[in-house]
Amino acid sequence: MTGPQSDGAPRAATVARRPRVALVSSSYAPHVGGVEEHVRQVAHELQSNGCAVEVWSVDRGTGPVVRDVEGVTVRYLPTPLPSGSIGGVGRFLRALPDAWRRWRRATRDFRPSVIHVHCFGPNGVYALALSRRFRLPLVVTSHGETVADDHAVFQRSAVLRTALRRALRRASAVTAPSSFVLDELRSDFGLVDGEVVPNGVDLSLVGDADRSPFDGRYVLAVGRLGRVKGFDLLVEAMDGIDLDADVRLVVVGDGPEQGVLEALVADRGPAERVEFAGRLAPAAVADAMAGALSVVVPSRMEAFGIVALEAWRSGAPLVMTDRGGAPGFVRDGVDGILVDPLDGAALRAAIVRVVGDERLRAALVAAGRQRVPEFTWARVARAYEDRYEAIADGRRDGPGAMKGAAR
Known part of the structure; x- marks a missing residue:
């Protein structure tokens, strides 16, 4: 007063x-x-x-x-x-x-x-x-x-x-x-x-599938190409996965494991199903997520996983590692599918389930979009x-x- x-x-x-x-x-x-x-x-x-x-x-x-x-x-x-x-x-x-x-x-x-x-x-x-x-x-x-x-x-x-x-x-x-x-x-x-x-997460970067830098049907993974991020586990899961032949994996990012991952693709044989796109600007990543059948986070360990928030923001169905902090905020079967990426069969099954079920994808997207406003900078x-x-x-x-x- x-x-x-x-x-x-x-x-x-x-x-x-x-x-x-x-x-x-x-x-x-x-x-x-x-x-x-x-x-x-x-x-x-x-x-x-x-x-x-x-x-x-x-x-x-x-x-x-x-x-x-x-x-x-x-x-x-x-x-x-x-x-x-x-x-x-x-x-x-x-x-x-x-x-x-x-x-x-x-x-x-x-x-x-x-x-x-x-x-x-x-x-x-x-x-x-x-x-x-x-x-x-x-x-x-x-x-x-x-x-x-x-x-x-x-x-x-x-x-x-x-x-x-x-x-x-x-x-x-x-x-x-x-x-x-x-x-x-x-x-x-x-x-x-x-x-x-x-x-x-920056909520101003709303992805637009029509602006996606990638054509066709694809599953997307985004991050620094380091061993902890588990991209090798995802590449191995794409070998023999039960998906339509035109569905491919696009990996966005760069890092020390890129050569190892490229050699793994050459050795395991799914070269036609895996594309390394390098680093993209944040707006392009948002657009790529918006056009993806699923965003997959296969980390061996993830303290949190900002990529999950980015997927929710862009309207992408989320398949997320259960190793680390994700079970604390991702609700399995509601706004994401949690899976142990070290279990190759389980990782394949989770991807196939999401890609093959349009109603599930729509439900995951709706729930993720509802949750993401909780996580602002x-x-x-x-x-x-x-x-x-x-x-x-x-x-x-x-x-x-x-x-x-x-x-």
Whole structure:
């Protein structure tokens, strides 16, 4: 309630100070993927809500530079870590002073009120050190990197395992896109509590089947061509599948497994049924989904699966892996068909069932379209803002005083 001041002017309403957020990501543009898209969308949403935002990303070949990327300041920072060899330790010790200087400079230049790590890796190690050095609140969002990484870095790196445990203990909030990821952090890294903040999708990219870049009848798979994504399982399932001869598999994306997949197609014989289309722009992907008989996500492990939301948005019937976080939001037989992709016969049967049943496809599409408005990037950003505000309201004894996440 406002009242008169001594000069007769109304008292100004108190305006809450907006947070200054450093989104510390394992990767960012020009690289593409689920984490990169998540951080990109969240950065823009937070900015539109009046927050000051910078993205601090691991330098993966750009060099230690600062760039404006679509209106967001992005700092690409070096993240050397020690390895087990004498030479590796020596290289780390030589690189560390410059790397640490650059991370300190980023903190002093931007003056964040919260450090928010996305996809814990070397970026998380440096974020944890900054949180301690500058007494800044730390938020950790895991995207399944401890279990769904092609290179199994957490199995190989004691430094990362130790740093993640310490970061979870220190963090003022810990989130993940699915309860599956939180459960893994609890069982293997000592997390207490934690909260689900699901992924989102850009609802403005509504696919149009008439604009699909592909002709004819096809099943579609989209993603980075890495082993965890299970595209080899899908290629093998297409060998001898009981579908009309004109139905083919189109794979959209690129990545390190592309040569392996092409060799597998040549060896297993379904070359006429498998097309590798490379990477497409997001609008073209939406159109391709709209024209597909089904979108299939055959991942060996999927923390969440933004592709599922994209399929719902574009009106594509979904066949989704049951390994990981999908059972937490995909309703089997209602808005998707859940299947174990390691069971080749079951994967074939799920694809054949969806492709061959027009009424089922229509029902899956209708249910998916009804669900997808629940998963907007605005909601994701708002959930993070709620946590930033709770941290600010409860922070009386420095970072970590309000521990809703891990102890």
